[in-house]
Amino acid sequence: MQLTDQTIVAPATAAGEGGVGIIRLSGPESLAFLRRFFTPSSQVDTFRSHQLYHGHMHAADGEVVDEVLAVHMHAPRSYTGEDVVEVHGHGGILIQRRLLDLFLDAGVRLASPGEFTLRAFLNGRIDLAQAEGVIDVIRSRSDAASRLAMRQLDGVLSRRIHEFRDRLLESLAFIEAHIDFPDEEIEPPHLSRVVESLTVVRQDIAGMLARFDQGRVLREGLHVLILGRPNVGKSSLLNALLGEARAIVTEIPGTTRDTIEESLVLGGVPLRLIDTAGVRDAADPVEAEGVRRSREYCATADLVLLVIDGSCEPHHEDLLALEACADRPLLLVVNKSDRPQQTLPLPFSNLPAIAVSAKTGVGLDFLSQEISRKFIGSGEAQESIQVSDRRHREAMLRCQSALDNFLAATSSNPSPEFLALDLREALQALGEITGETTPDAILDQIFSRFCVGK
Ligand code: GDP
Numbered sequence: 001m002q003l004t005d006q007t008i009v010a011p012a013t014a015a016g017e018g019g020v021g022i023i024r025l026s027g028p029e030s031l032a033f034l035r036r037f038f039t040p041s042s043q044v045d046t047f048r049s050h051q052l053y054h055g056h057m058h059a060a061d062g063e064v065v066d067e068v069l070a071v072h073m074h075a076p077r078s079y080t081g082e083d084v085v086e087v088h089g090h091g092g093i094l095i096q097r098r099l100l101d102l103f104l105d106a107g108v109r110l111a112s113p114g115e116f117t118l119r120a121f122l123n124g125r126i127d128l129a130q131a132e133g134v135i136d137v138i139r140s141r142s143d144a145a146s147r148l149a150m151r152q153l154d155g156v157l158s159r160r161i162h163e164f165r166d167r168l169l170e171s172l173a174f175i176e177a178h179i180d181f182p183d184e185e186i187e188p189p190h191l192s193r194v195v196e197s198l199t200v201v202r203q204d205i206a207g208m209l210a211r212f213d214q215g216r217v218l219r220e221g222l223h224v225l226i227l228g229r230p231n232v233g234k235s236s237l238l239n240a241l242l243g244e245a246r247a248i249v250t251e252i253p254g255t256t257r258d259t260i261e262e263s264l265v266l267g268g269v270p271l272r273l274i275d276t277a278g279v280r281d282a283a284d285p286v287e288a289e290g291v292r293r294s295r296e297y298c299a300t301a302d303l304v305l306l307v308i309d310g311s312c313e314p315h316h317e318d319l320l321a322l323e324a325c326a327d328r329p330l331l332l333v334v335n336k337s338d339r340p341q342q343t344l345p346l347p348f349s350n351l352p353a354i355a356v357s358a359k360t361g362v363g364l365d366f367l368s369q370e371i372s373r374k375f376i377g378s379g380e381a382q383e384s385i386q387v388s389d390r391r392h393r394e395a396m397l398r399c400q401s402a403l404d405n406f407l408a409a410t411s412s413n414p415s416p417e418f419l420a421l422d423l424r425e426a427l428q429a430l431g432e433i434t435g436e437t438t439p440d441a442i443l444d445q446i447f448s449r450f451c452v453g454k
Helices: 030-037 093-105 115-122 128-139 143-154 156-179 188-210 212-220 234-242 285-300 316-325 364-375 379-383 390-412 416-434 440-447
Strands: 008-011 018-026 038-040 052-058 064-073 084-091 222-227 260-266 269-275 303-309 330-335 353-355
Touching: 008 093, 008 115, 018 030, 018 093, 018 115, 030 038, 030 064, 030 084, 030 093, 038 064, 052 084, 064 093, 084 093, 115 128, 115 440, 128 143, 128 156, 128 416, 128 440, 143 156, 143 212, 143 379, 156 188, 156 416, 188 212, 188 390, 212 269, 212 364, 212 379, 212 390, 222 234, 222 285, 222 316, 222 364, 234 260, 234 269, 234 303, 234 330, 234 364, 260 364, 269 364, 285 316, 303 316, 303 364, 330 364, 353 364, 390 416
Parallel strands: 222 269, 222 303, 303 330, 330 353
Antiparallel strands: 008 018, 018 084, 038 052, 052 064, 064 084, 260 269
């Protein structure tokens, strides 16, 4: 882990042209470094915390580098919990670089990715789940995802985990008291109180895990595959959904030879939408490769949109496409509803279906509503999602299985040593979510996902 006695610096705003660009410093010497280069426009004896001061940044030779607003945030009331300084300059790549260089040349160390947030964590201002909420807030691709991330940053998940930990610690203390007095048996009524309390914890964890899939979809996006034989309108559907012509739409069967992947938000659900080569009996090796890839994509898709042309009789290639995705969550998209429609025969008539016209846009609303109903539920249901990160899920599963072992042992062989082992394991797993017991290698991995300056 990094030492926090050094002062670090990094641009806090993205590189590029903008109204304002911010250089941020954190650490014990932040204010001293600011004073070295900043000349306020009116006399300042002591910088008041959290107050903006107007002035100029000067190079060591006295040359004016930029006109800025500067602020000092006194520890511990800052993002990192340390003394923090921000210099709000003009948002140009060159000028920001020169401001940064002033500090670097003076010996301030360039912050590594995520180091400001890492310090906030090490200084106990936020816990690990909250720190992960910070990246999720920055990366979220839909309103619902950013609300979910904000709740995590606010500590909704952390508070739940702490409630569980408190209960577990209470139970552990009780069990451990009996280890010290091996001759005394744990009295059944006392043990059953512990069992009762931890059964509730186990149920609550199971409830949180049950909503994980919705959380994951909001956080990571839904992996949707558009599948169907050539010419049913897959590319047109993708384009209609995107509202822009990215895939080439043509009348020649099988032109979408490779896959096209797009990101969009539909009905509040962030999607990775993949348009595959049409599924067909292909003699052409390029087509055959596309079909093989479609099958492969099916295996990992959260949802397959199987597109057929509703204006003509189903074709045996439609059946091939259905076969490729039959075991996946599937929605039949009956396209070309602007033309006279054929009645759907079996097995298509048994599938959940939505009629659309990629050409006129009719039905696309229903399609997006259906996707959001199926995968993320109502706004109220979203409010109850607390676990959306695979790392958290994995830790909660471990906690759950340790609790299962504990509960099973209480009914057969309540040896306090063994019971305590299970509880410690459950506590260890929960502590990894909030960071108390997370191995350093995992911490490094988490913070390296941040950008420099966060
Ligand atoms: P793909 O091979 O499945 O990707 O199909 P395309 O998107 O290239 O469309 C094949 C043909 O069907 C093109 O001529 C499209 O203009 C036409 N098409 C696609 N969607 C519709 C629709 O909803 N209605 C009508 N009438 N034609 C459509």
